[in-house]
Amino acid sequence: MKRMRFKFSLAIMLGLTLLLAGCGDGNGAENGAENGTESSRAEASEELVYASTKDILDMNPHLYAGSMPAQGMVYESLVENTKDGIKPLLAESWEISEDGKVYTFHLRQDVKFHDGEPFNAEAVKQNIEAVQHNAAKHSWIKLSTKIVSSNVIDEYTVQFVLSEAYYPALTELSMTRPYVFISPNDLINGDSKDGVSGYNGTGPYKLKEHKVEQYAVFEANEQYWGGAPKVKRITAKVLPEGETTFLALQKGEVNFVFTDDRGTDSLDVEAMNQLVDSGDYQLVRSEPMNTKMIVANSSKQGSPAQDTKVREAIWHAIDRETISKQIFAGTEAPANTLFSSNVNYANVPMKERAYDPEAAKRLLDEAGWILAEGEAVRAKDGQKLAMKLYYDVNSGSQKTEAEFIQHAVGQIGMQLEVIGEESTSIANRRSTGDYDLLMNQTWGLAYDPQSTIAAFTSETSYRHTTSGIARAEELYGKIDEVMVASDETQRAALYKDILTIVHDEAVFIPLTNGSVTVIAPANLQDVSFKQTQFELPFEQMHFDASE
Amino acid sequence: MKMRLLTNLLQDKLAVLSLAVIGLILAAGAMAPVFAPHDPNAVNMDLRYAGASWHYLLGNDHLGRCILSRLIYGIRPSVLGVLAALFVSVALGAFLGLVAGYFKGKTDAVIMRVCDIMLSFPGYVMTLAIVGILGVGLGNILLAFMLLKWAWFARIIRASVLQAAEADYIKFARITGVPSITILLRHVVPVVSADIAVVASSSFGSMILQLSGFSFLGLGVQAPNAEWGMMLNEARDVMFSRPELMLAPGLAIVLTVSAVNFMSDALQTALDPTLSKTNRKFREQASLPVKLRGKEVA
Numbered sequence: 001m002k003r004m005r006f007k008f009s010l011a012i013m014l015g016l017t018l019l020l021a022g023c024g025d026g027n028g029a030e031n032g033a034e035n036g037t038e039s040s041r042a043e044a045s046e047e048l049v050y051a052s053t054k055d056i057l058d059m060n061p062h063l064y065a066g067s068m069p070a071q072g073m074v075y076e077s078l079v080e081n082t083k084d085g086i087k088p089l090l091a092e093s094w095e096i097s098e099d100g101k102v103y104t105f106h107l108r109q110d111v112k113f114h115d116g117e118p119f120n121a122e123a124v125k126q127n128i129e130a131v132q133h134n135a136a137k138h139s140w141i142k143l144s145t146k147i148v149s150s151n152v153i154d155e156y157t158v159q160f161v162l163s164e165a166y167y168p169a170l171t172e173l174s175m176t177r178p179y180v181f182i183s184p185n186d187l188i189n190g191d192s193k194d195g196v197s198g199y200n201g202t203g204p205y206k207l208k209e210h211k212v213e214q215y216a217v218f219e220a221n222e223q224y225w226g227g228a229p230k231v232k233r234i235t236a237k238v239l240p241e242g243e244t245t246f247l248a249l250q251k252g253e254v255n256f257v258f259t260d261d262r263g264t265d266s267l268d269v270e271a272m273n274q275l276v277d278s279g280d281y282q283l284v285r286s287e288p289m290n291t292k293m294i295v296a297n298s299s300k301q302g303s304p305a306q307d308t309k310v311r312e313a314i315w316h317a318i319d320r321e322t323i324s325k326q327i328f329a330g331t332e333a334p335a336n337t338l339f340s341s342n343v344n345y346a347n348v349p350m351k352e353r354a355y356d357p358e359a360a361k362r363l364l365d366e367a368g369w370i371l372a373e374g375e376a377v378r379a380k381d382g383q384k385l386a387m388k389l390y391y392d393v394n395s396g397s398q399k400t401e402a403e404f405i406q407h408a409v410g411q412i413g414m415q416l417e418v419i420g421e422e423s424t425s426i427a428n429r430r431s432t433g434d435y436d437l438l439m440n441q442t443w444g445l446a447y448d449p450q451s452t453i454a455a456f457t458s459e460t461s462y463r464h465t466t467s468g469i470a471r472a473e474e475l476y477g478k479i480d481e482v483m484v485a486s487d488e489t490q491r492a493a494l495y496k497d498i499l500t501i502v503h504d505e506a507v508f509i510p511l512t513n514g515s516v517t518v519i520a521p522a523n524l525q526d527v528s529f530k531q532t533q534f535e536l537p538f539e540q541m542h543f544d545a546s547e
Numbered sequence: 548m549k550m551r552l553l554t555n556l557l558q559d560k561l562a563v564l565s566l567a568v569i570g571l572i573l574a575a576g577a578m579a580p581v582f583a584p585h586d587p588n589a590v591n592m593d594l595r596y597a598g599a600s601w602h603y604l605l606g607n608d609h610l611g612r613c614i615l616s617r618l619i620y621g622i623r624p625s626v627l628g629v630l631a632a633l634f635v636s637v638a639l640g641a642f643l644g645l646v647a648g649y650f651k652g653k654t655d656a657v658i659m660r661v662c663d664i665m666l667s668f669p670g671y672v673m674t675l676a677i678v679g680i681l682g683v684g685l686g687n688i689l690l691a692f693m694l695l696k697w698a699w700f701a702r703i704i705r706a707s708v709l710q711a712a713e714a715d716y717i718k719f720a721r722i723t724g725v726p727s728i729t730i731l732l733r734h735v736v737p738v739v740s741a742d743i744a745v746v747a748s749s750s751f752g753s754m755i756l757q758l759s760g761f762s763f764l765g766l767g768v769q770a771p772n773a774e775w776g777m778m779l780n781e782a783r784d785v786m787f788s789r790p791e792l793m794l795a796p797g798l799a800i801v802l803t804v805s806a807v808n809f810m811s812d813a814l815q816t817a818l819d820p821t822l823s824k825t826n827r828k829f830r831e832q833a834s835l836p837v838k839l840r841g842k843e844v845a
Contacts, residue, residue: 243786270788319592326592326611393765396784400609403770407590407610410771418770 046543047233048524050256051245053266053394054423055238056216059199059207062131062178062192065424069260070236072535073218074114075180075201078105078124078173081446081531086170090119090181090202100165100486107156111225113183114200121158125150126184127192128160134193140458141451142483143172143179164484167491168450175446176534204229204539213238230542242266242396249275249519258518258536265517268396269329275519282522286529288342288513290442291335294389294405296507297435298468304385305436306468309367310414311506314437315353316360317408324512327400331517335510338502343448345495350503360412371413378413386415387436390429393420398439401511433464441514444533453479453498469505555817562813568806573630576622583616588771596789605795609781614795617773621796624685624768625775626803629754632689632696637747639693640700645731645739647701648708658701665698674757678766685768688761692754700746707742711735741818748811752804759800775800 056067061075078091091105111119128150131138138144146162146169153159162169173179182192183200199207204226205218218234237254239245245266248254259265267275275281294314296305304310320334336353339346369378369385378385389405391398402418409416416437421429429435443452455461457476466472475498482494502508516533523544530537556562575582584604594611597603605614647658677691711717712735720730759776761767768774775796782792 242784246787268785268788270785274788322592326595399784403610404590404592406771407588410588420765 046231047235048231048256048538049235049237049254050258051239051248051254051266052236053240053260055213056210056236060192060196061180061182061201062134063137064177067236068176068534069258069536070216070218072176073205073234073538074199074203074207075182076203077175077180079170081171081174083531086174101162103160103162103169104153105158107158108225109156111202112223113202114206114221115183115185115198117183117185117200119181119202120155121152123181123184124158125152126187126190127181128179130187130190130192131178133191137193138178140455140461141172141175141178142166142454143169165486166484167486168483171446171450176532205234224539226539229539231538234538240394242268242271246271249281255521256519259516259533265397266394267519269331272517272519280522281519282524282527284518284520284527285331286516288333288340288515289444289533290448290514291338291340292439292441292511292514293338294437294509294511295430295440295462295465296437296509297433297464298466298505298507299464300433300436300468303436304383304387307367308469308505309363310369310385311509312353313360313363313412313414314409315506315509316356316363317412318405318509318511319355319408320511321355323401323404327397327404328512332512332514335513338499338508338510339442339449340513343445345492346449346499348496348499350500357412364412369413376413377415384415385413386417388417388419390419390421390426390435390438392423392426392439394423402439430462430464431460444531446531449495449499450483454483456502465507466502469507471501471505475501552817556813559813559816561809562817565806565810565813568802569810572622572626572803575619576627579620579623583619585613585616587612587616587620587773589613608792609785617778618775618795618799621773621775621778621799624772625755625759628685628689629751629758632692633747633751633754635693636696637700637743640697641704641743643697644701644704645708645735648705649712649727649731649735655705659705662698662701665695666702670695674761678761683766683769685774688758688767696750696754703746704739704743707739708735711738744818745811745815748807748814752807752811755800755804755807
C-alpha cells in the first residue's frame, strides 16, 4: 500500500511535469505529424513559416477582423506610403484637381486578380462602393466620410470626387485596409460588409489554404505584375505561446517571427538573443515606429481615470528608463510624448513630466485623493483610488510592464488591478469604453499623426479616451479642421494645439517607442520593413543561394 | 483511541516526517511576515532574474521580487486557503452524510439524489463554470471547491455511517430511547471520524494541485499576490532561457502534495487496525470503500 501511495505521488510529479510540457508542446505534437514533411521541405525549397499568436481570421479586406500582415500579402492599394512619400502601386499616376476635391487615378494595365479577373476602373469603382456602403464602420478613416462618388472615366482611369479638400486622402488610400481591392466576383451583391465569397486580391501572394486556429498557406502569385516573388510559399501558423514558438523555431517547425499587428512580441529579448546566437537566425529590428502607451478612459463615469490629476500622477509615477533598460534590454527607448519628435508635425515643445513619485503624490493630494492613516490606498469622498489596467495576455513584455506599473503606482497609493486579455477583447474594450486604463500603441509611421489623431474622434477607437476631457469639443473641432486644412502652417499650428491638449490632459501616457522585430532564417536576404508596422514586404525577401 | 492513533502514527517514520513538513509549511504560511526575508511584492528591477545570493536565497523573479518570500507568502492561498475550503466542504459533507446514513429513508434519498446531481458533472468543468460566472479570483475557486466537493464527502461518509448504524450498541441505544442527536454525536461520529480524516486528507493533496492548476491558468490568485501555480506560470515565460525559475514553486508543490499524501496514508493505517503492517493483503481489500481517490485526482 505504501508503495502504491509512493507510486501515486510519483505519478503526481510526473503528471505535473507532463502537464507543463504538454501545455507548451501541445501544438507542436499535434501538428508535428502533418507538418513533419512540410518543415523539412521548408528548408529545402526555401519557404517561410511564420508563427502568429492568433489566427489570420477573416481575410475580407474591407473589414477589420483579419490579420493585417496576411491581408497585406494578398491585397494591394492604389498608392503606397514609403519613406519618400506616396508612390504609385496599382495606380501608375494621378492628378488632383485645383480645389483638391477630384482625384483622378491612371491604373496599371497589366494587373489581374488572382482569379483571372482583370483589374480595371470598374473593379475599383465596385470596391470603393462596397466600402462606402459600410461607411459607419470606417469612421476612423475620414476619407470614408468625404468620398461623394467614384466614376469610371475609361477602362483604366478612375475618378474620386470628394465633398471637400482633404489632405490625407492619398495616405489613407495607401493603407492596408479598407481601400484595397478584391475581385468583383467575390463581392456578394456588390457588397463586402456581410462577407465575401473568395479572397482574390492582386497582391504577390494568394491564400491557398486556411485551417482555422491552425495555419494558413499563401502561395506566390506567379502572375504578379511586379514579378513573381522569390519566396514561393508562406505559411502562417498559430502558436499563441512564446515558449512554444521558441521551441518551434529551434526545431525548424517555423522559421520566421515578427511583431504582430497588435504589437505582440511573443518572444522576450533573451529568447531572441539565444536564437541569434545559435547562428541559424538573424534579428532585424525596424527603426522606432510607434509609441507604446497607456490609454486612460476619460469618459468612464465613476472611474478615477476621469481625473486629469490622477492621469498625470500615473505619468509621473512610471520609471520609463527602467522599463527601457530592464524589460526591453535597451531595445526600446523611453517615450515622453505621444508621438516622438521625428513624426510629422509632432516636433512640438511640451511640458515635461519626468519620473517623479513625489510630484505624483503631490498631484493626488491636490486633487483630493488623500491617503488616510494606516491605509495603503488613497480615497476621495469614500471612493477608493482603484483602477483596472488591461494588457495583451499574449505579450510577455506587456505583462511585465503592467506588473511593474502596478507596483509603481502602488507606491503612490493607487491600486491597480492588472488583467490580461486577448488582443481582440482589448480592442473591443477600447471601442465600447469598458476600461479604466489599457495598454495600446500608436498606429505607426504611416498613420501618425493624422490617422491616430483622426481616431481620437472615432467611436471605434479613442472616442472614449478623449471625450471626457474638459476641452473635448475644442479638440474635436480642431481635428475636423486640420483634416481639411490646405495651408501647411495652419495645419502645423492646429496639430500643435491638438497635441498640446491631449498632452496636458494626459489621456495618452507614453511608455516606450516600439519597433517591429523580425526573427528570420540567417540566410534570408532583404528583410525590410514598410512604413506601416502592420505588414512586411515578403515579396522582396529571398534566400541567399550560396548557403 | 486517540492515544492509539498517536502512537501508531509516531511509529511510522515517514508519517512523522510528513507531519513535520506539513506542520512547518502551515506554520511558515500562518506567520509569513516573520519567516519571509523580504516584502513579497517589492519590485526591484535592478535585480530582475538575479541568481541566488545570501540576501535573496532563491534569487529574484522577472520583477526582481524575492522568490523565497513569494514562496512563503504563496503558502497562504496554496495551502491555507485550500485547507479552509476543505474544512468547510468536509463539515458540510459530514453533516449531510451523517444525516443521510443515520435516518435513511426519504432524507437519505433526497440528499443522495442531490449528491448524484453534483457528482454527475466533472469537477474541473464545474469549477470553470463557477469561475466563468463569478469571475476569476482565489475566493471564487475556493467557493467552487466548497460547493462541489461536499457531495463526494457526503457519499463516502454516508457509506461508513450506514455500516456503523447497524452495530448492536447503536440499536440498543435507540431502543432505550437515547435521542438521535446524542447517538450521532456520541456513538456514530467517533467511529466514522477515522474515515472522515482519511477522506479529507487524501482530498487535500488533490485540491492543492487543482488550485495551483487553476492559478497556473490565470484563473486563481491575481497579480501581484503570490501563489505557487501562478509563480510557475510566470516562470514558464522564460522556461528556456531561465529554467531554474520553475524549480522553486514546482518543488514546493511536489513536496507539499507528497507530504500530504504520505500523511493521509499513514493516518489511514494508524486509524484502522485492520490495515496494520502484518496483513497488507487484507488491508488493500478492506480499504477499498474510502479509496476512490484515483478518480478524484484527475
